[in-house]
Amino acid sequence: MVNAECGQLFTIEGIAAALIMLATVFIVVNTTSVYTPGDTHVNDMQLEVIGTDALKMLNTPVSMSGDGKSPLVRMIEFNDADAFNKSFSNILNNRTGADPDTIQFSADISYKSNCGATKNGVNTTHFTHSERARPKGGLFGGEHAVHVSQWIILDDYNTTTFKNVFPEQCGSNSAKRAALVEVYLWRD
Amino acid sequence: MTDSNGNLSIDFLVGFTIFMIAFIWVATLVPNLFLGVASHDIDFDAVAYRTSVILAEDPGTSADETTPWEFQQLPSGKNNTKRFGLALSKDTPNILSLEKINRFFDSPASYTYPDDYRQKVIFGDYPYRFNISLNATGIRTWSVGDVKPENYGFARRVVKIKRASNATFDLTDKTKFNLTNWDTKSTFPGQILDGNVSFHKFTIEINNTQLLNENVTSPVTDPNVTLPNYRSAYQINPRYDWINITMIDLDKYQPVWTAGNYDVNLTDIKFEYITDFTGKDGKPPARFDLAPAASVPHTNFMYVDGELQPGKFADNVNNFTHLQNKQNVTFSFAPRFFYSAEDRGSIYVTLTFQTRGFTPENSGEWKGMHYLNTTSVPPWRYNYNTTEVTQPYLTDGVLEVAVW
Numbered sequence: 001m002v003n004a005e006c007g008q009l010f011t012i013e014g015i016a017a018a019l020i021m022l023a024t025v026f027i028v029v030n031t032t033s034v035y036t037p038g039d040t041h042v043n044d045m046q047l048e049v050i051g052t053d054a055l056k057m058l059n060t061p062v063s064m065s066g067d068g069k070s071p072l073v074r075m076i077e078f079n080d081a082d083a084f085n086k087s088f089s090n091i092l093n094n095r096t097g098a099d100p101d102t103i104q105f106s107a108d109i110s111y112k113s114n115c116g117a118t119k120n121g122v123n124t125t126h127f128t129h130s131e132r133a134r135p136k137g138g139l140f141g142g143e144h145a146v147h148v149s150q151w152i153i154l155d156d157y158n159t160t161t162f163k164n165v166f167p168e169q170c171g172s173n174s175a176k177r178a179a180l181v182e183v184y185l186w187r188d
Numbered sequence: 189m190t191d192s193n194g195n196l197s198i199d200f201l202v203g204f205t206i207f208m209i210a211f212i213w214v215a216t217l218v219p220n221l222f223l224g225v226a227s228h229d230i231d232f233d234a235v236a237y238r239t240s241v242i243l244a245e246d247p248g249t250s251a252d253e254t255t256p257w258e259f260q261q262l263p264s265g266k267n268n269t270k271r272f273g274l275a276l277s278k279d280t281p282n283i284l285s286l287e288k289i290n291r292f293f294d295s296p297a298s299y300t301y302p303d304d305y306r307q308k309v310i311f312g313d314y315p316y317r318f319n320i321s322l323n324a325t326g327i328r329t330w331s332v333g334d335v336k337p338e339n340y341g342f343a344r345r346v347v348k349i350k351r352a353s354n355a356t357f358d359l360t361d362k363t364k365f366n367l368t369n370w371d372t373k374s375t376f377p378g379q380i381l382d383g384n385v386s387f388h389k390f391t392i393e394i395n396n397t398q399l400l401n402e403n404v405t406s407p408v409t410d411p412n413v414t415l416p417n418y419r420s421a422y423q424i425n426p427r428y429d430w431i432n433i434t435m436i437d438l439d440k441y442q443p444v445w446t447a448g449n450y451d452v453n454l455t456d457i458k459f460e461y462i463t464d465f466t467g468k469d470g471k472p473p474a475r476f477d478l479a480p481a482a483s484v485p486h487t488n489f490m491y492v493d494g495e496l497q498p499g500k501f502a503d504n505v506n507n508f509t510h511l512q513n514k515q516n517v518t519f520s521f522a523p524r525f526f527y528s529a530e531d532r533g534s535i536y537v538t539l540t541f542q543t544r545g546f547t548p549e550n551s552g553e554w555k556g557m558h559y560l561n562t563t564s565v566p567p568w569r570y571n572y573n574t575t576e577v578t579q580p581y582l583t584d585g586v587l588e589v590a591v592w
Contacts, residue, residue, distance in 0.1 A: 014203030018210030025214055042233045046343065049237070053244075053282055053346035060283070060348055063581035064404050064422045065574045091346055094586045096321040096329055 043187075044146050047103070051148035051185045054091045058084075059150050073154050076109065076179065077165050081128035089130055092185070102188040104130040104143075111179040115170035123168055127181070132188055143186035150181045232341025235316060236591040240343035242309055243320070244587055245281035248273030248288065256428075258291040259524055261483050262298050272309040274587075276350060279417035283348045283582060287428075287523055289322060293330035301332055310591070318591045324349050325584040333590075340592035348582040350421060352430035355570060355577040357560070358437050365390065365568065366558040380445055382558040386544045387455065390560040392433065393567035394426045394526070394535040397465075404572055404579075422580055424572070426535055429580070431521040431570065435560075438514050443557050449546030450557060452511040456540040457519075459486065461529040475536065481527040489525065491518040536567065 059072040069077075075084045084107065093101040106129040113123050156175045157164055165177070249270045250257040257269040272292055274284040295301050302310075302317065310316050319333035327349075367388075371380040382388060404422045424431075442450060459478035467473040480486040490497040493514050511517065519537070529535050543559040562568065570577055 011199055011203045011206070014206040014210075017207055018214075021210060021214055025218060029218070045237070046233075049240075050344055050346060057282060057346050057348055057584070060418070060421070060582065063579050064572070065579050065581075091584060094323070094325070094346070094584070095344070096323040096331070096586055096588045 048146045055150040085128045106133045107183045113168035145184040145186040232591045236341040236343040236589045240345045240589045244345040246273030247275045258288045277420045283421045295332045322587045336590045340590045343589045345587040347585045349585045353580045354432035357435040365560045386556045388561045390539045391562045391567035392537040394570045397532045399424045434518040436516040446545035453509040453542040455507040458538040460536045463533040479528045481524045484524045
């Protein structure tokens, strides 16, 4: 038998304290929704999936009639940025409901040069951007952008316009060329 | 010892130990509890994404390997569908089949919401609610599921939808397939007689071996080499795809010598197939009658001026007369219409026409006249020649999955 009981914690009190702590934590946690920084990857993933799908579908030929080239390849061979802008925006923001999405983008093209001072170097040139993107392409810096890309194979020389597809090319030959279309996407 | 000040009691030790154990356990538990709260939405997003991947990138599976899930006869074949999937094939992610789309969204006639969809595409033990919608640009929007609440997991996929090939005959083809045995004694030499008979046949050949194994373009193009496995997106599979053939301008086929009186009747349509192109003993390959598949009777395939002619030619006696008064006839053969054929050889659709014109100069005699006729020439071929057949093509679409 202990005579002086000041400052002592008895067994039943320890158990009670533990239960109270558990109950408190349980109640607090279940009445609070916490959005952690790690959760943003879900939004990024959704944007990346849509962007990847949109580029891939734009790089899928509509049919095997004609030259069998995809719309994306034709747009770049003809340097038709307006057509890309319109098609890509439509595909990107299309929804099953009434209101379209508000995804913005900026697109660049990278390819290997075979001529001049930049021979064998990789050139990256701005292709186009959506209406509310930075006027000269690129990003403002405040956007939370994701990056998607698509490799394409195109002709070096456009037999319709009688021009090389990319200026940094020598001669007019019928060679094929690989190019990388890179797009930054963000929600407005 | 009488002075116990400063000693630790057993009670205190036990109580403090329990307290510390509980404290450590709670401290360990807190992050997990937060994760549980945060993952509530994350889980919905993950399930929505998984469902969108299954629908957009997977062709689905069937327990009955001989019959794809979209062609299972319902309701008996419902359990044969193991997993929904709208893609044409495993090699063509995001390119969807219109047949699969129509079957998938056919609720409640074919499938019950939510049970059938939970078992075959949503999966998981939790009874998720969901809404799946698909918009095909310029066609229509399909939807199945509940009205979406305020918060839900979401996934959106950009897709293409394969549209069927089709072919159209016009006056040019009628001229091309005339027989050239002219009646030189006629007042209008070169106009009368096409085989010197009133009944003649026009045969359409659908070459399975060629369509399923040879180049999908004619002339051969150099398609984007990044898509080496996309054959099924552009090929014509006669046993599983729609085959549409339209004959237009029928009312403009009138020959000049008929004095306004002529008659064109379609008296018979015969479906046959061969499995081998080389005959035996010097004879041409044997043709077999093409029996209808159980789920696709050979009945509702003919449209005259856009109007379905139900039951025509089902018994080979119910013909269609006076085509000269019509503008167009369409033969629309549904998927599996030709299922009884094999993935090799050819399918033959033979139309028998009765064509005759009234000749005033020969005392009002009715004589045969030029018309679609392949008696002495090879059949007209439904193939990858873009000048003859409008090839399969892809249209835009968007698929959305919401889960809560």
